[in-house]
Amino acid sequence: MVHIELCPRYEKAIEILGKRWTGLILRILQDGPKRFSDFTENIPGLSAKVLTVRMKELEQQGIVCRSVYAETPVRIEYSLTDKGMALQPVLDAIQSWATQWV
């Protein structure tokens, strides 16, 4: 057996980023703050139920910030935190690879 030491932080990052739809949600957030419906309307196949779960996960990981504006009707927006914005090189690297190889 070959023993390979996987970095626990890398494993955790893969666990966070590798969830279904997360790569697309982050891509949309790179464009600026967005409302809930902006995700479901731009990602075919993503249900409101699954999006709710994903957003809560991303909030818990400190990647996404949820802002509630006391307007009528109440406006809720999602945006990237500093930790979330630091993912830019990851998304850019995926885009570069996709452009060349996919």
Next chain:
Amino acid sequence: MVHIELCPRYEKAIEILGKRWTGLILRILQDGPKRFSDFTENIPGLSAKVLTVRMKELEQQGIVCRSVYAETPVRIEYSLTDKGMALQPVLDAIQSWATQWV
């Protein structure tokens, strides 16, 4: 509604790379050619059944190459293709982000 144009190649890349365990499988393959058991023994929670599915997907996508050596017993090794090796900047970017933020 805000309309966001997601790049279809990016979407496809996320679909391929975002599958559960794939980020860890690729990380292990960066270390060089590996046998089937090297993955199951180094990734707790990854079953042989799921690994078989993942490896077939990665082969079909041209990311992983499966080599069969006519020895006794037969030796089967998995390695990265050029397309797979081109993922190095993606994995490096995830590692950098993980080191700083996770």
